[in-house]
Amino acid sequence: MSSPVLEDFRVGVRDWCRVHVPVGWRVGQTGVSDAEFVGFQREWFQTLRSGGFAVPHWPREFGGGLTVAEQVVLYQELAAADAPRLVLAFVAVHHAASTLLAAGSEAQRVRHLPAILEGEVWCQGFSEPGAGSDLASLRTVARREGDDFVVSGQKVWASGAQYADWCLLLARTDPVAPKRKGISYLLMDMRSRGIDVRPIRQATGESHFCELFLDEVRIPVSQLVGAENAGWQVAQSTLGAERGLTMLELAERLGNAGLRWLVEECARPGPDGSRPVDDAVIADRLAQFETEIEGLRVLCRDVVQRYEAGRVGAADASVVKLFYSELLQRLTGFGAEVGGLSAQSVLRKPSSGGWESGAWVLDFVGSWEWTIPGGSSEIQRTIIGERGLGLPREPQ
Numbered sequence: 001m002s003s004p005v006l007e008d009f010r011v012g013v014r015d016w017c018r019v020h021v022p023v024g025w026r027v028g029q030t031g032v033s034d035a036e037f038v039g040f041q042r043e044w045f046q047t048l049r050s051g052g053f054a055v056p057h058w059p060r061e062f063g064g065g066l067t068v069a070e071q072v073v074l075y076q077e078l079a080a081a082d083a084p085r086l087v088l089a090f091v092a093v094h095h096a097a098s099t100l101l102a103a104g105s106e107a108q109r110v111r112h113l114p115a116i117l118e119g120e121v122w123c124q125g126f127s128e129p130g131a132g133s134d135l136a137s138l139r140t141v142a143r144r145e146g147d148d149f150v151v152s153g154q155k156v157w158a159s160g161a162q163y164a165d166w167c168l169l170l171a172r173t174d175p176v177a178p179k180r181k182g183i184s185y186l187l188m189d190m191r192s193r194g195i196d197v198r199p200i201r202q203a204t205g206e207s208h209f210c211e212l213f214l215d216e217v218r219i220p221v222s223q224l225v226g227a228e229n230a231g232w233q234v235a236q237s238t239l240g241a242e243r244g245l246t247m248l249e250l251a252e253r254l255g256n257a258g259l260r261w262l263v264e265e266c267a268r269p270g271p272d273g274s275r276p277v278d279d280a281v282i283a284d285r286l287a288q289f290e291t292e293i294e295g296l297r298v299l300c301r302d303v304v305q306r307y308e309a310g311r312v313g314a315a316d317a318s319v320v321k322l323f324y325s326e327l328l329q330r331l332t333g334f335g336a337e338v339g340g341l342s343a344q345s346v347l348r349k350p351s352s353g354g355w356e357s358g359a360w361v362l363d364f365v366g367s368w369e370w371t372i373p374g375g376s377s378e379i380q381r382t383i384i385g386e387r388g389l390g391l392p393r394e395p396q
Contacts, residue, residue, distance in 0.1 A: 010073045016051050017081035025084050026357075029350040037351045038163055041088035042119050044352070048086070049117060053078075055093050057248075057304075059101070062113050068304050072297075075249045079256035084352040085249075088163060092122040094246045095238045096168055099185075102237035103226045108187065112166070123164035124238070125155040125188065125212055132157070133376045135170070136179040136232065140214065142171035142186065149173070149186060149224070151217045157373060161197050161210035164190050168238060169219075174229050185231035187223040194218075204362050205347070208369075247320045250354070251300045254328060255293040258356030262289065262335050265343075265360070276338045285334060292327050299323060315388025322380040325370035328355055332367045335360035 022028070022044070029040060048054040049063070056071045058064030066074065086093065093116060100109050112120065131138040140153025151171050161167070167188040174182030190197075194217040199207035226234040263286060266277040276282045299320050306312045332355070336343050339360045349359040355366055371377045385391040 006069055006073060009070055010077060013053070013074055013077040014081070016053075017077055017083060020047055020051065021078075021081045021083045025352065026082075026350045029084070029352045030348050032351055034162070038088060040084070040352060041086070044084050045086055045089050045119065054086070054089075055097070055117070058093075058097060058113075062109075063117055068301060068308060071248060071304070072252070072301055075252040076256065078249075079253045082257060084350075085253070085354050087352055088121055088160060089116070089119075090246075091124055091159065091164075091168070092116045092120060095124055096122040096166070099168060099225060099234065099238045103185075103234045105225075107222070108225065112187075120166065121160065121164045122166045122168060123158045123161040123190070123210070125158055125161075125167045125169040126235070126238075127157045127373070128154055129156055132372070133379045135235075135375075136183070138170055138172060138183065140169075140171045141175065142173050142184060142219070144173070144221075144228075145218075147221050148218045149184070149221065151186070151188070151214050151219055153214050155212040155214070156200075156209070158197075158210045158212050159208055159373075161190070161212055162199050162207070166190060167212070170231055170235060173231075177229060180232045182229050183231040183235075184228050185225040185234040186219050187225060188217065188219050189223075192217050192219070203365050204349075206351075247296075247324050248300045248304055250324060251293070251296045253354050254324070254331070254356055255297060257354070257358075258328075258331055259286075259289060259293055261356065261358040262286065262331060262338075265335055265358070266338055270340070282338065289327075289331055289334070292323075296320070296323055296327060313388060315384045318375070318380040318383040319388070321374060322377055322384070325367070326377060328370055329364070329367040332356065332360060332363040336364045 029037065032040070045054055053074055055062070055064045056066035056074055097113060097116065100112055116122070126135055128138050128140060140151065140155065142149040142151045149171070151169070153171065158167070167190055169186045169188045170183055171186060172182050173184040176182070194215040196213040196215070198211045198213070200209045200211060201207050202209065225231070263277070266282055266286060267275055269275050277286065303312060303316045303320055306316065343360040346359040346361065349357040349362050355370065356363055375383070382394065386393055
């Protein structure tokens with residue numbers, strides 16, 4: 001995959017990171033207020049944008065255009081430089097953009113893609129208290145009144161909704177149709193009347209997720225994505241991004257920062273002077289993690305390349321999402337185990353970091369987030385079996 005042109009690109013990214021990655025950001029972003037977190041994230045997004053690195057996976061005409069090989073190099077170098085993650089813009093640059101590019105109208109793309117580059121923040125209103133993994137059972141209702149849909153219902157696990165300007169919303173527009181046939185996909189302005197956002201405090205002490213309570217929220221019909229009652233098909237673009245394309249960056253961060261910190265943890269002498277890495281069983285586990293991470297990297301690159309070539313399989317993104325989330329869980333759990341009692345006392349981590357921060361107990365608790373949203377591990381295995389391997393569908 002290496003070439004003189006690609007190596008020149010790597011050198012350029014590495015030099016850029018040396019100048020632009022904020023020094024000491026991990027300490028500065030630990031224990032900060034919401035306002036400090038948002039301000040830092042907005043500034044970092046614009047810094048990346050100025051270098052041409054904020055949306056590398058977008059089409060060139062919208063500010064992206066990097067090849068898959070260049071994206072791999074970019075994420076390798078960002079991880080190696082321990083750069084902050086785009087936490088605040090994550091849903092916007094991945095989920096919202098992939099949906100608009102795949103199924104949005106020209107007016108919707110022109111309206112929102114440039115706005116995302118200017119800092120427009122998005123959240124996702126899919127899951128409900130009774131419709132998580134079985135998303136098609138959602139009960140939020142949107143009834144048509146003239147040029148508007150009037151929406152009422154409840155959403156949960158909406159990441160970053162307390163900061164969002166817009167929301168990707170699924171609602172039932174035909175209550176008598178089969179459950180996957182009567183859903184529409186709407187773009188909801190979070191400043192609309194009738195929206196109540198309530199952050200959910202998590203076990204880690206953060207409030208990353210929110211509940212949304214919608215009471216007669218009016219959404220113009222012009223903000224319908226795709227055809228009315230065809231939102232389930234549109235949602236697959238969003239879920240495909242969540243399960244597939246976003247993993248390219250996450251795999252590099254897990255392999256660079258996550259594995260590096262785990263090796264450092266295992267090489268640190270304990271009170272008696274012994275090092276965990278000198279134990280043959282632990283050394284074998286580290287080698288296993290390194291092998292699995294390299295496999296994840298190869299999977300991610302392959303999926304992105306086939307996605308760009310129009311040859312991605314129906315279950316490919318689910319394979320990547322399942323592999324990443326369970327590997328993340330095993331790696332962070334192992335870090336908490338070998339870290340011993342001292343690992344239990346680290347109870348804060350940087351707000352702009354990833355799921356692997358070296359705060360092993362918090363990382364492990366947070367890793368369970370990945371085996372549930374975007375389709376639980378059980379749902380991913382069902383998709384792989386039915387759509388990837390052609391096995392018979394489970395009985396209803």
